[in-house]
Amino acid sequence: MTETTGEGTGAGTGTCAGPPQGDRRPDGADRYTISEVAALTGLSAHTLRWYERIGLMPHIDRSHTGQRRYSNRDLDWLALVGKLRLTGMPVADMVRYAEMVREGDHTYADRFDLLKATREDVVARIAELQGTLAVLDRKISFYADAGRALASERSR
Amino acid sequence: MTETTGEGTGAGTGTCAGPPQGDRRPDGADRYTISEVAALTGLSAHTLRWYERIGLMPHIDRSHTGQRRYSNRDLDWLALVGKLRLTGMPVADMVRYAEMVREGDHTYADRFDLLKATREDVVARIAELQGTLAVLDRKISFYADAGRALASERSR
């Protein structure tokens, strides 16, 4: 197997990006227009074209009139990109990853490193956020108490 | 008590922002220069001035020559701002919060709401990140396996 996008090109695989996207067409009939993909992914058509221009997408098929026709495989890739974007990975890094995918199997180790580093970033970010939660909760309970005190004062 | 910054103006309180900052001066002698505050908070002097200009800081004391002199209270406020920034709260919202603090006790309910909404955002973001962790881990283990396979192939 040559890992390219996520997990083959089959039917929906459970771990999906933002909007629900169970309405895929069977392989062979999978030629989505840009606006269909926009609806499916929550990205704008502009953004989809822009992703392509900066090298974040593989070459997208075209209709005989030059319009883009996305495949299920492209959708898988976009789902992965969506996940990476959620991690806060800069677009430039995603482009590097896409380049490595295009370059073939010999970039496996580099891809591994990139993902590993991203994973560590995510873990650190989660810890950071949990730290902020603690602060927020302290202040929230302060205001909740203060609110109750004011209320009972008004009712006196 | 009138909640303004974090938790009074006493010595370090445990929950600190980014860089460690236990080296506070006692109240009364707490007149830090901008570069001291920059070192303490990890923000640049430029950013500190900018925060002030956009209304994110209370009025900062000045020396007789017009230079800023920050107090422990200001440091507390900056620690809170740092936490809110970590949540991803837009600066404009932090400014709104700062305005509410300036306006006094009658904004308690609004401040409560703002912090509550922020809390929900943070919880959602953590869940999102945990979702990305799952995807990353699947791909990382794919590449780990593939790496092992390639290694054993090379050693044959």
Add this chain to the structure above:
DNA sequence: TGCTTGCCTGGAGTGCACTTCAGGGATCTA
């Protein structure tokens, strides 16, 4: 045949959070 809809392109514009620049004052050390 004209009209609408959907798509195409390159390039300019946007919003955010800073960051840098240009020009100048006050204090300290030799």
Add this chain to the structure above:
DNA sequence: TAGATCCCTGAAGTGCACTCCAGGCAAGCA
């Protein structure tokens, strides 16, 4: 007295990730 260091201000610039615009082609249909 000179030079270094630290600070001041307003305004312009930067980098990122889109987002919008102008101008135009192709297909469907009344």
